[in-house]
Amino acid sequence: MTVDPHLDGLPGAVVHDEIVPARAPWLHAVAAGQTLRIVDLEGNQAVDFLIYAAADDAERYSAQDTVAAQANLFLRTGTRLLSNEGRPMMTITASAIPYHDTIGGACSCESNTLRYGHHTKSQHACVENFLEANLGQGRAKRDIVSNINFFMNVPVEPDGALGIVDGLSAPGLTVDLRADMDVIVVVSNCPQINNPCNAFNPTPVRMIICA
Amino acid sequence: MAEQPASLANPLAARDHARAQGGTVVEAMPVLPPTAGDLPASVSTEDLLWEETIAAGGYGARRLPRGARLRLIDLHGDAAATIQIFNAAMPSERLNVADTVKIQWNAYLGAGKLLLSDMGRVLMSITEDSAATHDCFCGASTPASNAARYGAGSNSGDFPSARDRLLLGAAKHGLGRRDVHPSITLFKGARVGPDGSITPDIGPFAPGRQIVLRAEMDVIIVIANCPHVLDPRPDYSVTPLRATAWRGPITPEGDDIRNATPEGLRAFLNVEDHYRC
Numbered sequence: 001m002t003v004d005p006h007l008d009g010l011p012g013a014v015v016h017d018e019i020v021p022a023r024a025p026w027l028h029a030v031a032a033g034q035t036l037r038i039v040d041l042e043g044n045q046a047v048d049f050l051i052y053a054a055a056d057d058a059e060r061y062s063a064q065d066t067v068a069a070q071a072n073l074f075l076r077t078g079t080r081l082l083s084n085e086g087r088p089m090m091t092i093t094a095s096a097i098p099y100h101d102t103i104g105g106a107c108s109c110e111s112n113t114l115r116y117g118h119h120t121k122s123q124h125a126c127v128e129n130f131l132e133a134n135l136g137q138g139r140a141k142r143d144i145v146s147n148i149n150f151f152m153n154v155p156v157e158p159d160g161a162l163g164i165v166d167g168l169s170a171p172g173l174t175v176d177l178r179a180d181m182d183v184i185v186v187v188s189n190c191p192q193i194n195n196p197c198n199a200f201n202p203t204p205v206r207m208i209i210c211a
Numbered sequence: 212m213a214e215q216p217a218s219l220a221n222p223l224a225a226r227d228h229a230r231a232q233g234g235t236v237v238e239a240m241p242v243l244p245p246t247a248g249d250l251p252a253s254v255s256t257e258d259l260l261w262e263e264t265i266a267a268g269g270y271g272a273r274r275l276p277r278g279a280r281l282r283l284i285d286l287h288g289d290a291a292a293t294i295q296i297f298n299a300a301m302p303s304e305r306l307n308v309a310d311t312v313k314i315q316w317n318a319y320l321g322a323g324k325l326l327l328s329d330m331g332r333v334l335m336s337i338t339e340d341s342a343a344t345h346d347c348f349c350g351a352s353t354p355a356s357n358a359a360r361y362g363a364g365s366n367s368g369d370f371p372s373a374r375d376r377l378l379l380g381a382a383k384h385g386l387g388r389r390d391v392h393p394s395i396t397l398f399k400g401a402r403v404g405p406d407g408s409i410t411p412d413i414g415p416f417a418p419g420r421q422i423v424l425r426a427e428m429d430v431i432i433v434i435a436n437c438p439h440v441l442d443p444r445p446d447y448s449v450t451p452l453r454a455t456a457w458r459g460p461i462t463p464e465g466d467d468i469r470n471a472t473p474e475g476l477r478a479f480l481n482v483e484d485h486y487r488c
Contacts, residue, residue, distance in 0.1 A: 058388040063309075064350025067409065068440045073348060074407035084374070084391070086355030099407065103318075103348065105309025110331030113481065114314045114474045127329075141303045144329070146393045156403040160319035162312060 012211035022202040023191035025129035042203035044167035046190040047150040054182035063146035074099035088180040096173035129188030239266035261456040272380035287450035289415040292397040293373040339423035344400030352440040376435035399439040411441040
């Protein structure tokens with residue numbers, strides 16, 4: 001029997017295991033106490049990530065509350081991901097790279113016109129994925145807020161200069177998140193091809209939920 | 212607190228008592244019709260849209276037309292203006308803080324910077340800024356964060372949170388919990404270290420620092436004036452904020468801010484396209 005290295009160290013039995021194709025949305029419930037592992041299968045793939053409280057989806061991940069609570073922009077092992085009402089939603093329990101981004105937001109057709117030019121308007125984008133996934137559960141545009149970008153690198157220079165730069169990830173690297181409440185996770189497997197966030201080549205990721 | 216009369220046993224006595232309070236002047240209040248003795252020389256009183264001093268711990272909310280200027284003055288050096296901005300005609304379009312910093316390739320706001328929506332358009336631009344300490348990262352205090360620092364954090368108590376103030380201001384324009392989005396705090400800064408650490412720059416500062424925002428679209432702006440979420444002081448410390456708005460011309464094609472960067476120019480082109488009809 002072949003050992004699956006992507007399952008190494010998971011705290012419980014696998015209850016869901018799915019490959020999210022390149023460029024695709026993904027939505028799944030994660031119950032309190034369960035762990036979600038994201039596997040960057042081919043390396044340097046940004047995973048845009050939102051969280052909603054299952055019991056009341058007007059409560060959702062807040063990048064700003066998370067950043068303020070730890071007085072640090074970067075999401076690392078141990079970071080508690082807080083809601084807009086200040087409650088822990090998930091905790092990063094393990095990460096194979098030093099930090100993840102939560103200030104860079106999600107690419108959209110509209111923001112692409114600003115960053116790269118109007119010739120990119122028709123390209124697929126993360127906000128399209130967030131909308132598609134959320135619309136199926138009755139959420140809409142105003143439910144999309146600042147997100148997490150797992151495996152994405154956005155340094156801030158002393159003069160404030162910031163930008164999406166080459167990623168820190170590599171094939172097979174993982175990040176683990178333990179749910180602190182019952183949540184709905186919404187993901188866009190980022191389709192961006194105009195900056196280094198996906199090494200200019202969007203690739204699949206694997207989502208594993210364990211008890 | 213108004214003086215308590217001995218007895219108000221009938222409606223007319225109650226009416227007279229209530230009416231006698233009219234004309235009271237306090238620092239934190241709106242001025243109707245608006246007057247201001249310190250408008251720029253090019254602005255006439257007829258163009259004034261709004262004159263209000265927002266209480267310490269209070270909030271303001273206002274619809275402003277495209278072209279309007281909004282001047283915020285930190286009267287006593289310890290105001291903290293946490294803001295939300297919506298497209299007034301379609302409030303599902305709102306300030307996007309991530310796009311604001313990412314598209315301008317910079318973490319810090321100041322004169323010439325744009326406040327961008329989630330639809331690739333510029334909601335407001337910063338035409339003047341004598342403060343230069345603003346924060347795009349830490350967001351609004353919450354009842355929970357205020358309770359942790361001050362022992363209480365509700366609207367009904369002495370230490371209301373910026374988030375609860377934004378919720379009330381947004382609600383008065385028909386908006387709700389799903390609409391209160393990531394915010395920007397003006398007048399209080401947050402500096403980012405190389406390791407991602409955030410150092411708040413809270414002051415208090417010299418009195419009278421000001422910022423002027425130009426509405427590039429018809430907007431609803433909601434302003435909470437509550438202590439910064441990372442204000443380290445044990446006491447709830449905040450002072451009144453003055454808001455003055457006046458009508459102004461829509462940004463012309465030759466405007467320096469409009470043309471300063473290729474990304475910004477495309478944001479203005481998207482605004483101009485939005486209003487093309």
